[in-house]
Amino acid sequence: MTETTANTSSHSSIVTRASSKPRVCPQREDEHEKATESMADIANVLTELRALRADFGCKLDTTNSHLGDMNNSISALEQSMVEVRNTVESNKTRVTEAEERISTLEDDLEVAKADLASAIKRISTLESKTDELETRGRRKNLRLFGLRERAENNQPLLEYVEQLLPRWLGCHDKTFTLERAHRTLSKPKPGQNRGVIIRFLKFQDREFVINTAKKLNIQHEGNKLLFVPEAEEKKSEVAGRMEVL
Template sequence: MKSLHSCFGPKVDNIDNRLSDVANSIVAIEGKLSDVERDVAANATHIGEAETRVATTEDKLQHTQEALASATKRIAYLESKTEDLENRGRRKNLRIFGLRERAEGNRQRCQSGEGGTARSWTGLRQKNRRSGRALACHTNTTPASGDTLALGRSARP
């Protein structure tokens, strides 16, 4: 048996050394594996938080896009309404040339129809011309919409 032991002794010692090296390597690998597991768990937490923030941001973006679309539609509607009102306002305005300022009298009397007509204010010949927008007194004797009332020689085209 001694001969067997002497023959196999160095080989067994060599195997023992290799096994202890493998055991040490396994311990080192297990330590590194636990570090990797810890990093993966931390990354999973960070990814979960990031997904939550992205979902919240997407919800806010969706709400903002809906609000923007609604506001855009509202703006388009209001622009068309404003343009329509401006055009309607231009149709019934009179521009009076040759009548000095404040010659029309009291604005309330003028609006109620008690103020008379431009002819009675000035005694000048009246002449109608097409016009754009201007402020004028609206009486019962208002000429056709968009007309200009030109009085005397100082009337402009």
Template sequence: MSEIKESRDFPLFTSSRPSRAAKKKQAEAEEASSDQSDAMLTEICSLGASLGNIDGRLSAIDSRLDNISTSVVAIQESLSNLTGRVASNESRLTEAEARISAAEDGMLTQERRITSRDKELSLLRAKIDDLENRGRWKNLRIVGLPEKAEGSDPIVQYLTRMLPKWLDLTPETRFEIERAHRSLGPVPGANHVPRSVLVRFLRYVDKELILQAAQKKRYISHEGIQLRFFQDVSAEVLKKRREFDEVRKKLSACDMFRGFAYPAKLRCLHGTQMHFFFLSSRSHGVFENIGR
């Protein structure tokens, strides 16, 4: 037993060379290390390639950033120019608004002045028209007398002789004609409407006497031709009276028209009551009611 123990503690055959198993293990370790080194080298190569790609992409990004920076600078310059132009336009707009406001104020003042002048002008026209009509108070207009009816006699003498005959005046009736003449204008032909005769009496009462006699007789004729007698009025009053032409014809057909009161008031006799109308539109409605 002691011998066996010695042999275990002190082997009889010892060798310094490694065993096969150790060699194999070492070879496997070296192979694994080589594989690992190759893998690391491959990975390092791959990382290098990736870094190269990254460097290229970064360069491209830098180039694009440079372009963007250039564009931003250009945009900033454009914005600066636009800001200056907007500021200039704002200044001009403010100035234009101030001018427009001043012009509007001036126009408002002018409109007020024009309105005031229009009122004054209307008032002056009314006064002038009134003065013109007052100057015509002694005038009478005869419509329908044929041209050359007076023959070779002066028209004043002819009218002085014919008016009492036309109007059935008494021999005691006295009136004086200051002057008389045909209305201005060319002499019409034989088949045209003769010019009216304008007669101016010496006194207003003489004119009223003849006019009232003509209104009383209603129908006056000379050699079968109807004569009509009117108060001489201005063109403005005549224009206002002509607005009643349509209703005047209707009233005349019904024997209801009684002439005009100065300046342009239509007189209408209905039954025993006299009606006066200032507006032609109103007279139409009243005539329709009267006609019923």
């Protein structure tokens, strides 16, 4: 009896302890679950934030690299602009120098033109004086056309003409003094006789010969002789007469 009572008492004690354990409230369990879910969400958000930060860091590095390249390009462009500016300034300087040289050359050209005009005027004056002196020098000259080449044989041409002039003119008592007598320098064509240039000592003798010869038909060895004042004779006229004679 006593043993049975003891066992009963022990069983009751165990039941009592078991029933005395604290029971979990359903509301707390729900809050716990929500808290757990919130922690998981927070962890997920943190993970995404870390991923975004890493991605943003990569993109920021790329952007910084691009900005560095842009800075380098801008620096190169600025350097090119400086070089272009220097080139433009150099060209401006060269253009200015060229304009100054051109202006100087134009001034020199005007001076040269004035000098040339003065020289041309002086040359014209000298030519006129030369022509005048030459004309005066030829006032005592005449040209004789029609005298056969080498008609004088071995006799000097001056002596030959001096001897024949009185006979040609029909005044045997008159003598003429010549300073020189020579053929023209041009080479004669076949069958052509060169003219003879005769210079008289006195102008009056030349005038006498010309005036007298105009009245006569002077022939020598079958050729007609023609006396022409050299100062009035033109080359074209001389050539024409030589062709005829």
